[in-house]
Amino acid sequence: MIRIGVLVPSSNTVLEPELARLADGVCLHFSRVRVTRIGVDADAAAQFDSAAMVGAAELLADAGVDVIVWGGTAGSWLGVRHDLSIVSAIEAATGVPATTSTLALLEAARAFGLSRTVLVTPYVAEVVSEIVSCYAESGLEVSGGEHLGLSDNHSFGLVPAGTLQSMIASADAPVMVVCTNLRAATVVDSVEASGGPLVLDSVVATLWGALRLAGVPVSLPGGGALLRSGALRADLQSLCAWLLSETAADRITVRLDVPEQGLHVDLAAAEAVGPGMRRIAGDPSLDQRALNTVRWLEAQRRLLVQPRFGPDPRPPAALIEVYGVNAQMLGPVSCGSEMAGWVSVHSAVERTWSAADQEALSLASAQVSELLKSYQGS
Template sequence: MNIRVPETTASSIGRDSQPTRIGLIVPSSNTTMETELPELFRRQTEATGQLYTFHSARAGMKNVTREELDAMVGKAADCAKAVSDADVEVIAYACLVAVMAQGTGAHRHSEQIIAQAAENNGHPAGVVSSAGALVRTLTALKAKKVTMVTPYMRPLTQMVRDYIASEGFDVLDAVALEVPDNLAVGRLNPANLPEIARELENNGADAIILSACVQMPSLASIQRVEDELGLPVISAATATTFEILSKLGHTPAIKGAGRLLSGDVKPAL
């Protein structure tokens, strides 16, 4: 029996002809980043023709407690090694509060650990953390004073508030929805967010963080709140998307997700 080898083989197909591969490290109970990010990138594809695929590694975390958050952070390097096996171009570490719970400036250390793990595995990649993306995006928006909504219990919400403040921002007001179960956070209705946003003390604010959590759905309400209140509105998911595109050198062209992803905002240096 003859076996024919085609002239164009897998080894001869260049990486440029393939979709851009994006790696995600998410909590095991996360249900939102793997829905909101693909939807955002679908809109990017619709506008630009550039294709993207997502490849995830999961770290155990069911309840948003300090103990489980610390345990998840300890698994970051192993997750980065696993997801880098897919030869992804960017790895997004998608658990904002787990990183911020490690102390001031922790996103920088976490990003270094993940980048080193991928490089040591023979597949170097750009690295974004949702925690780092959030604060750097506020800089890109030239925002100094912000308000925010979180699903966390009040102590964790205060911790996130302090972390953002340590990066040079003034958090004028914060709402804590106090939902400790991470699956329950993913079931929160984003249609409730416009009313919650109206109740924030937004006078003097430069931007609104409508979801300071990668698990709390918000995409469906971001444009609505931005149009109604006249302030830039971001979320952990849109900030992460902005930085992934920046790492790839792709200009955002996403409709219906706020000014940040419209293409008008330049990445922070």
């Protein structure tokens, strides 16, 4: 059984019970660090000094934990470098791999290919402003959101879940709930299931990031899309980035039908794009299974290599006219006897796909199939 050590802000009353609810089959151990007030002044920042973290982490290491996670989001306003320094200090002192809630939350945003988000926080305006700046440095635009204007950390945990649900459901873009002392994890499933936005909650991300660090193929209920499919998406994002580099293509996408993880081919599960290329992942306008190219792929079960678009199978006009594709390769992804999806390699110009390009796509398609097997067994 995986053992996760969690450093908890001392006045936090939400993180422990919510992690226990979500972490089926995981052994959790907790240690506390004194945190009572959230602000941007020097005294507030001093609560998050790495020396205090290290002392609490050493106590967790005595329990033989597999990973240690700092379960606070101060790095969201103190900066990613602050959290990386905490991670380094903990790992140097304990020899145990470490991460933080903020690092996990930003990794989750990358797993879903987010470039824009809405924030929901309990914080005062000055703290929110610092979060916006810090996230911009990580390539994440923050536009809008709802904030409670509170600074007493204990009071965050008293905010009713219904209040948080209303704050989240009104968003017009994916939501990041930044604070591990808000009861938002309890409403993530209902918001997403009712057609609301994707919700990346800090408590859920804390568990997700710790399990990722421990090498566990995470697919758990109760934490929305992040716990259900976020880990698979993160692995697929890494694979897309690798294939983009190997082929020097302009866009890579992975499309999968995996209902138990909420994945459908009409929305790409992962995407990597080169400079100047428009993203296609969030466009659900085409019935992908009905496309000529996909029908060919389903029948042939081998690479479709198109240096240019001439004879059948022709791609949809939107691929050329809207998304600027003039050559492509498609690689089928098998799951048992079924074609669960495919990997697409797009070029903005006509090009001859080399044997090395085709070999890289074949390898990527096979790796996606192996990933599906590993997550189905999780």
